[in-house]
Amino acid sequence: MAKRTVDELDGKRKREEAREARDEVRRELDATMARFATLELACSEPGSAPAALLDSRLRAVALESARRGLGVACGKDDTAPGTCPDCGGRTRLSRREKAAVETVVGAVRVEMARRACRECGRSSRPRERLLDIRGSMTLATRRLASVAGSEACHERADELVRELAGLNLGAKRIERTTRAVGADLEARRKAALEPAAAGSPAPALPERKSLKEGQTLCCALDGTGVPARPSETVGRAGKDGERAVTREAKVGALRVSERDGGGRPRTVPGSVVLFAAVESAAETPGGESEFERRLLRELAAAGHAPEDVGFAVGDGAGWVRRLFDDWFPKSERVVDYYHAAEHLWAAARARHGPGDLAAAWARKLCGMLKAGRVDDVLAELRQRGAGLPECERVAAYVAERRDRMRYDDYVRRGLPIGSGRVEAACKTVVGRRMKCTGMRWTVAGANPVLWLRCARLGGWFDDYWNDRLAA
Numbered sequence: 001m002a003k004r005t006v007d008e009l010d011g012k013r014k015r016e017e018a019r020e021a022r023d024e025v026r027r028e029l030d031a032t033m034a035r036f037a038t039l040e041l042a043c044s045e046p047g048s049a050p051a052a053l054l055d056s057r058l059r060a061v062a063l064e065s066a067r068r069g070l071g072v073a074c075g076k077d078d079t080a081p082g083t084c085p086d087c088g089g090r091t092r093l094s095r096r097e098k099a100a101v102e103t104v105v106g107a108v109r110v111e112m113a114r115r116a117c118r119e120c121g122r123s124s125r126p127r128e129r130l131l132d133i134r135g136s137m138t139l140a141t142r143r144l145a146s147v148a149g150s151e152a153c154h155e156r157a158d159e160l161v162r163e164l165a166g167l168n169l170g171a172k173r174i175e176r177t178t179r180a181v182g183a184d185l186e187a188r189r190k191a192a193l194e195p196a197a198a199g200s201p202a203p204a205l206p207e208r209k210s211l212k213e214g215q216t217l218c219c220a221l222d223g224t225g226v227p228a229r230p231s232e233t234v235g236r237a238g239k240d241g242e243r244a245v246t247r248e249a250k251v252g253a254l255r256v257s258e259r260d261g262g263g264r265p266r267t268v269p270g271s272v273v274l275f276a277a278v279e280s281a282a283e284t285p286g287g288e289s290e291f292e293r294r295l296l297r298e299l300a301a302a303g304h305a306p307e308d309v310g311f312a313v314g315d316g317a318g319w320v321r322r323l324f325d326d327w328f329p330k331s332e333r334v335v336d337y338y339h340a341a342e343h344l345w346a347a348a349r350a351r352h353g354p355g356d357l358a359a360a361w362a363r364k365l366c367g368m369l370k371a372g373r374v375d376d377v378l379a380e381l382r383q384r385g386a387g388l389p390e391c392e393r394v395a396a397y398v399a400e401r402r403d404r405m406r407y408d409d410y411v412r413r414g415l416p417i418g419s420g421r422v423e424a425a426c427k428t429v430v431g432r433r434m435k436c437t438g439m440r441w442t443v444a445g446a447n448p449v450l451w452l453r454c455a456r457l458g459g460w461f462d463d464y465w466n467d468r469l470a471a
């Protein structure tokens, strides 16, 4: 009973303090707005304040406002009793420390209380936790840094941030922040969709979406190489038996397809989900591989179950076929037309070398394939390419997958014959960020960046930050 009374008093005092702090910030803001108004007035007079002056004044006012706001928020720690974030014990004020906080308008110097735990002895700055300041950066600054870091190499991202926002964060900090945000995005995605441990209850999944008449859920999978550090390719063979210089990023795209008024397939707006990672998709006895789990997780996040997938398209690689056969056995499983065409072009070049003859034959073969004349393609390859290993390889490739190459039929039914979406995703998610000159990745460094890019392209990056703000 007595305990509750103490807690109640405690709660009341905290609420009062919070109200006081809010009032103070509001007064500061009012003062700032008044200064803005004065500034505006000064600039509206003819021949006054050149543009450069206006900008630097605006920044100065914003910085001053941030400094005061943070100062107020950080100065409230001295008397308030606190609990240790590690053990829950009572804490005492150990000292006040000067700290620089990077806000979106610039670095602000503040004083923050460091409190030490009476029980476990660990110390922390409670205001950092409360204001969600990490690595001396506010939430908005971390967002800005991670966006830049997801778009360009860290050195370039640092330049961009300096140029566009006037912040000096440094490449290392941008790299760390990008990684941390990507890892947190992934951890939260997992926590929202998977049981914490084997046997523990599963979280409530998003509501299952139903597909409308004429709509098809499509899944496309593909792989693409990410240049890797030598330490990441130990024991992995690359092309021609040499040691591998890349690791394969596996990329997936989910989308709902329907027909437009003219009967052509189109993607339902807002239905695209992208996912990518350098991880295993190998058959795992008694469980699922990492990438397999990712695929199932993203299906669930989109509000679908594996049996909803009606159309599965991939490059014909072994892991793609296995995932399709295991999870979408009732779907139309298709070898991406453009991958198949690449093989035909390779055969034509092996037969005729580079030039018009090869191009003419390749076009003829592609035309036949698209028209559903697989027998004719095979006959041509075996006749004209007789004795050539590349032509024999391509013939075997086509023969083995012929039931997944009925392109005439798919076109007639309004189904897409190419994994255009995932091809584009390979380029946008992986290629543009991961394959720049001189880049060499570790798997641990690449995956958070890939995931961050998927979140941005998939449109749920904003949700993440809004959730953080709400918390």
Ligand SMILES: [Zn+2]
Residues within 6 Å of the ligand: 084, 085, 086, 087, 088, 089, 117, 118, 119, 120, 121, 122
């Ligand atoms: Zn403690």
